Amino acid sequence: MASRRRTIVDAIVTKLNTITVANGYVNELGPTGAQPWRTRSNARSTLPIALVVGGEEDKSINSATYYECQLDVAIRTSVEGGAEGTDLWAKIDDLTADVEKALLASNAQDPPLLVTGVVDIVLLGHEARAEIETGVDPGALIGCRVRYRHSISDPSVFP
Numbered sequence: 001m002a003s004r005r006r007t008i009v010d011a012i013v014t015k016l017n018t019i020t021v022a023n024g025y026v027n028e029l030g031p032t033g034a035q036p037w038r039t040r041s042n043a044r045s046t047l048p049i050a051l052v053v054g055g056e057e058d059k060s061i062n063s064a065t066y067y068e069c070q071l072d073v074a075i076r077t078s079v080e081g082g083a084e085g086t087d088l089w090a091k092i093d094d095l096t097a098d099v100e101k102a103l104l105a106s107n108a109q110d111p112p113l114l115v116t117g118v119v120d121i122v123l124l125g126h127e128a129r130a131e132i133e134t135g136v137d138p139g140a141l142i143g144c145r146v147r148y149r150h151s152i153s154d155p156s157v158f159p
Helices: 004-016 088-106
Strands: 034-036 049-061 066-078 118-129 139-151
Touching: 004 034, 004 049, 004 066, 004 088, 004 139, 066 088, 088 118, 088 139
Parallel strands: 034 049
Antiparallel strands: 049 066, 066 139, 118 139
16 A cells, blocks of 8 residues: 555646646646656656655644644646747746646545545645756746645544
8 A cells, every 4th residue: 555645646646637738727737747756857758747746744633533644745847948038937837827726626626636534735835947057947846735634543544
């Protein structure tokens, strides 16, 4: 069985891969543009791309039966640099808006991300970058916090 952290990251990747023009988004990220961050060079030759990694996790006892948990997740997006004069900020903003729209739409599902135990997703903000001289593709770092619950006695059991 996958860890709770891995399950949540994989669910976010699945959700982000629904970002397609046919689904009403500006960008065509799916079906493989979003990936869990596994190595220094994930396999993807075309942009845009979104790499998802689980970060800090906090837990606190909320009752006699379960932990209230939150997992901070970072999503690193990259867009194609384009020719001189390309409006990189517009491309970065469009992809950031698509990611935020997909994640916030997850809150309307029951349960969010279709993962048992997930309570909600909170957007933490983003930081854009467009320094193509550094060799890093232009894009944004988007933060979100996934709140979830699990049993005190067994992390695989969700209230």
